[in-house]
Amino acid sequence: MTDAHLAMGEGREFDAIRTMLQVWGARASGIGDDAAILDVPAGQRLVVSTDATVEGVHFRREWLKPEEIGFRAAVAALSDLAAMGALPLGLLLGLGVPQDWSRSLVAIARGVGDAAAAAGCPIVGGNLSRAKELSLTLTVLGTAARPLERGGVRTGDVLYVTGRLGGPRAAVRAWMEGSTPRVEHRARFAAPRPRIAEARWLVDAGCHAAIDISDGLVADAGHLAQASGVRLELDLDALPCVKGVSLDEAVSGGEEYELIVAFPEATGVDVVTFEQRFGVPLTRIGVACDGTGIAIKGASRVDQPRGHDHFS
Amino acid sequence: MTDAHLAMGEGREFDAIRTMLQVWGARASGIGDDAAILDVPAGQRLVVSTDATVEGVHFRREWLKPEEIGFRAAVAALSDLAAMGALPLGLLLGLGVPQDWSRSLVAIARGVGDAAAAAGCPIVGGNLSRAKELSLTLTVLGTAARPLERGGVRTGDVLYVTGRLGGPRAAVRAWMEGSTPRVEHRARFAAPRPRIAEARWLVDAGCHAAIDISDGLVADAGHLAQASGVRLELDLDALPCVKGVSLDEAVSGGEEYELIVAFPEATGVDVVTFEQRFGVPLTRIGVACDGTGIAIKGASRVDQPRGHDHFS
Numbered sequence: 001m002t003d004a005h006l007a008m009g010e011g012r013e014f015d016a017i018r019t020m021l022q023v024w025g026a027r028a029s030g031i032g033d034d035a036a037i038l039d040v041p042a043g044q045r046l047v048v049s050t051d052a053t054v055e056g057v058h059f060r061r062e063w064l065k066p067e068e069i070g071f072r073a074a075v076a077a078l079s080d081l082a083a084m085g086a087l088p089l090g091l092l093l094g095l096g097v098p099q100d101w102s103r104s105l106v107a108i109a110r111g112v113g114d115a116a117a118a119a120g121c122p123i124v125g126g127n128l129s130r131a132k133e134l135s136l137t138l139t140v141l142g143t144a145a146r147p148l149e150r151g152g153v154r155t156g157d158v159l160y161v162t163g164r165l166g167g168p169r170a171a172v173r174a175w176m177e178g179s180t181p182r183v184e185h186r187a188r189f190a191a192p193r194p195r196i197a198e199a200r201w202l203v204d205a206g207c208h209a210a211i212d213i214s215d216g217l218v219a220d221a222g223h224l225a226q227a228s229g230v231r232l233e234l235d236l237d238a239l240p241c242v243k244g245v246s247l248d249e250a251v252s253g254g255e256e257y258e259l260i261v262a263f264p265e266a267t268g269v270d271v272v273t274f275e276q277r278f279g280v281p282l283t284r285i286g287v288a289c290d291g292t293g294i295a296i297k298g299a300s301r302v303d304q305p306r307g308h309d310h311f312s
Numbered sequence: 313m314t315d316a317h318l319a320m321g322e323g324r325e326f327d328a329i330r331t332m333l334q335v336w337g338a339r340a341s342g343i344g345d346d347a348a349i350l351d352v353p354a355g356q357r358l359v360v361s362t363d364a365t366v367e368g369v370h371f372r373r374e375w376l377k378p379e380e381i382g383f384r385a386a387v388a389a390l391s392d393l394a395a396m397g398a399l400p401l402g403l404l405l406g407l408g409v410p411q412d413w414s415r416s417l418v419a420i421a422r423g424v425g426d427a428a429a430a431a432g433c434p435i436v437g438g439n440l441s442r443a444k445e446l447s448l449t450l451t452v453l454g455t456a457a458r459p460l461e462r463g464g465v466r467t468g469d470v471l472y473v474t475g476r477l478g479g480p481r482a483a484v485r486a487w488m489e490g491s492t493p494r495v496e497h498r499a500r501f502a503a504p505r506p507r508i509a510e511a512r513w514l515v516d517a518g519c520h521a522a523i524d525i526s527d528g529l530v531a532d533a534g535h536l537a538q539a540s541g542v543r544l545e546l547d548l549d550a551l552p553c554v555k556g557v558s559l560d561e562a563v564s565g566g567e568e569y570e571l572i573v574a575f576p577e578a579t580g581v582d583v584v585t586f587e588q589r590f591g592v593p594l595t596r597i598g599v600a601c602d603g604t605g606i607a608i609k610g611a612s613r614v615d616q617p618r619g620h621d622h623f624s
Contacts, residue, residue, distance in 0.1 A: 034395035035361035049347035
């Protein structure tokens with residue numbers, strides 16, 4: 001950890017950091033100076049994003065195990081690298097830890113380490129502070145020769161989405177209703193996957209714009225449309241949903257960490273190979289046209305999001 | 313802000329982000345995609361560090377104005393770039409904001425923006441979340457051809473410290489005693505300066521190792537000694553203190569954000585030019601020898617820190 005504050009009491013904080021470094025082993029590197037030193041390969045651009053997970057805001061204590069809290073927080077951040085088509089370069093973990101969470105610190109660290117390792121992302125720094133509520137602020141760095149931007153969609157582009165949607169929303173709904181989510185819904189909430197390898201395959205296949213679904217399919221498609229200055233016409237009849245969720249949950253639920261990607265119309269995308277390789281579908285969901293905003297086909301089954309219009 | 317969560321309610325969060333972007337104006341750049349895109353010049357290495365400031369841990373609400381909270385939090389992070397001799401490349405701000413702080417958000421953002429602008433550091437991303445307590449997690453990125461490391465001190469090196477010490481500790485002591493700090497002590501706590509320009513001058517002058525004083529002069533000298541595998545003999549008789557503080561406060565107080573730097577013995581450092589240029593002294597405080605740990609001369613006036621020995 002870089003520049004550790006003494007806010008937990010010198011001994012306790014340094015002990016906690018040492019313990020986390022032991023948990024991470026070779027997954028952590030370059031920690032112990034005022035800052036980590038990294039190299040961006042020639043010809044590559046640097047991408048960087050920060051994302052926070054706060055108890056009571058992004059999850060409730062009774063919903064997740066400590067490992068899952070760490071894993072999910074890291075995925076939420078790493079997903080932004082996927083959305084840029086970037087190769088992970090490093091991750092920094094800012095932890096705010098209340099007294100009653102201190103015994104779970106190792107498990108939380110293990111979850112972060114597992115997510116980072118699965119993404120091939122070394123842990124290069126962090127900060128640990130006493131706090132009244134548990135929070136994890138993850139900063140992720142990555143590299144890409146040509147990062148995917150939200151503003152890259154062009155008229156005529158074809159849009160695809162990775163994976164099956166709706167699981168996280170269905171899990172949260174179950175918890176809020178006082179029931180137990182289905183296993184596959186809970187898994188999509190507790191252990192999402194950042195689509196990093198998928199994004200790099202998609203870049204190689206010709207993808208030239210992307211966003212990850214953190215706010216919901218329609219909301220994030222709206223961000224793509226706005227940034228690109230195009231109208232997106234979505235046909236959601238074929239949208240792959242996790243078993244047991246409604247199309248509305250799949251369309252409006254956030255924190256999916258799946259990707260919406262855009263390809264030039266002329267580029268054929270081999271969705272069969274994609275699914276064989278990554279075990280999740282790649283599904284055509286619409287096209288980009290001149291204009292602004294989002295229009296939804298098949299919307300008789302979807303509650304219309306505010307501010308978006310309807311074309312069929 | 314990248315990948316803003318909807319945790320504050322979509323309208324309110326986006327409104328708050330828009331307002332902060334207005335406050336920052338040209339100080340913010342490249343915000344609005346899943347991640348910021350930056351370029352590291354050829355021949356430069358990337359340095360990155362993260363640092364958190366939490367209400368009730370690093371400051372108390374009644375001590376500081378909101379602008380000062382933002383300014384000080386940004387300086388604490390930017391100081392790590394100074395300690396590496398790095399040129400700022402970008403800053404990301406993770407904010408956790410309770411309801412009763414929401415009206416101070418603009419002022420906090422202004423403080424962060426002022427500190428970033430003074431350091432020549434663009435604000436390139438961030439995250440805003442509802443929270444129970446106010447926290448600012450700053451991630452800073454910089455570049456340097458040869459970053460200064462803690463492990464770079466060699467036997468025979470001469471050590472210097474920038475600035476005058478003790479102000480922050482004296483201010484906190486006054487507040488804890490229920491009195492009002494002296495203006496110059498409060499200023500050193502509320503508005504420290506990251507020694508970024510100073511560090512780059514020192515690198516050009518031959519400095520080859522550094523650390524910033526966040527834990528206290530002796531504690532941070534101990535980190536230097538340990539990382540470098542040397543013994544540091546400190547003569548603190550000439551240590552420049554802020555007016556009205558004791559040598560003990562100057563030696564043990566943290567969050568100074570001054571630098572301890574090491575030069576090869578043969579390198580003459582022009583301390584007069586340094587002080588003329590930067591308005592703060594550069595003071596010789598010791599030498600590096602074979603061995604381990606810290607030894608303090610003139611220590612009759614200093615409470616011995618635990619774990620450090622005494623040589624005169």
